[in-house]
Amino acid sequence: MAVKGKTAKKTSKSSTSKKKTKVTKKKAAKTSSKKASKKKSSAKSSAQSSVTAKLKKTKKASTLKVKSTPSSELAASVDPYSLVRLSTKRQVNSVEEKKARLRARRIHWNKEKEKIAIDMLERYTGHDIKDFQQQIILTNFHYYIERFNVLLDDAIYTKGSAFKASSSKKAQVTIIEFGVGSAMAALIGELVSVVNPKAVLFLGLAGSVHPSLKVGDFVLPIASIRAEGVSDHFLPPQVPALPTFKVQKFVSQILVEHGHDYRTGTIHSTDFRFWEFDDRFKQNLIEERVLAVEMETAALFTACFVSKVNIGALLLISDCPMKKGGIKTKSSAKEVFKKYTDIHIELGIEAMADIAERGEKVRHYNW
Incomplete structure (x- = not known):
């Protein structure tokens, strides 16, 4: 019986020590868990404080007042x-x-730019600034100036470093040959603004896109698709290239008075010269529903609009590139100049002289 009692005591002591060991282990585990959670909490709070600091800096920067500068x-x-x-x-x-x-794009708001523009216009045309008339015709071709000089006996002709020009004081009209392409078109659009003209008319040639148009037809564009690139320097791409309505109205009246039919609609201006051999480009023209395609009108409309110049355009269809065998050649170009360009320049001169004679206000608003 005594042995059994001792054994029981030993067993109870052993179980008690085991329980103590388990409790100690549990306490150690809890302690380490608490330490780990404290570390996580500390890391989280430091990260949060870092983010908060950054947000405060950003908020502070965004609330800084910008010093206003006069326009x-x-x-x-x-x-x-x-x-x-x-x-x-x-x-x-x-x-x-x-x-x-x-x-900043307008010459009249930048005196240094205006001074350079006057110098450049005189240098490029050979004309003194005082010789320019209030009605201006723009063209790509020298033949138009030759015809202008024949029709107006008081015409003063000059040749500058880049352009050619001729002015008639009787008709109150100046004509400028500025070359080909949208870059030159935008440049002349800005330069003529120093003259502060009453109206400007572009007499250009175009290739037909619509199948109903034929060589010799007139197009009075109401808008031009800006696909040439140069106009992006003047206005955002979503702004349309539009003429001054009243200039187009004067031209349309002259066309009707002389019994000439004409079409109105949208045209496409591009800086891609050999587009006739690009099928995808041609398909795009059809999808755009444009009447004709050329290279200068959009740049002229945009540059003149920004420069506060009243601008219109009367285009002559010179070839039909969408039709088989319709691309302009050396011989067909001669035929166009022989048969149609005399009428084209005569209509342009009469329209501009009519604007001068009537003395009507062309633009009725400021912006």
Whole structure:
């Protein structure tokens, strides 16, 4: 019996020590768990404080006041030729800045640019600024100037480093041959603004897209698709290239008075010369539902609009590239000049002289 009692005591002691060991282990586990959670909590709070600090900095930066600058100073400081298509995605912070960016493109808001523009116009045309008339005709071809000189006996002709020009004081009309392409078109559109003309008319040639048009037909464009690229330096791409309505109205009246039919609609301006051999390009023209395609009108409309110049256009269909054998050649071009360009230039001179004679206001608003 005594042995059994001792054994029982030993067993109870053993079980008690085991329980103590288990409790100790549990306490150690809890302690380590608490330490780990404290570390996690500490890391989390430090991360949160870091984020909070960053947010505070951002908020502080966003609430900083920008010093306002007068619009005239902004206009002088903005470089208009750095404003390419991508710049339209940049946010402009104030209405004044938006106005300044537009004014920076205008010669009359930039005295240094105006001075250079006058010098350039005189140098490029050979004309003194005082000899330019208030009605201006623009053309791509020298034959138009030759015909102008024949029709107007008081015409003064000059040849500059890049352009040719002729002016008639009797008719109050100047004609300028500026070359081919949208870059030159945009340039002349800006340069003529220093003359502050009452109206400008572009007499250009175009290729027909619509099947109903034939060589010798007249097109009075109401808009032009800006696919040439140069106009992106003047206005955002979503702004349409439009003529001054009243100039087009004067031209349409002259056409009707002389019994000439004409079409109105949208045309496509491109800087891609050999488009006739690109099937995808031709398909795009059809999908756009344009009447004709050429290279200068969109750039002229856009540059003149920004420069506050009243601009119109009367286009002559010179070839039908969408039809088989319809692309202009050396011989067909001679035929066009022989049969149709005399009428074209005569209509242009009469329209511009009519605007001068009537003395009506062409633009009725300011912006």
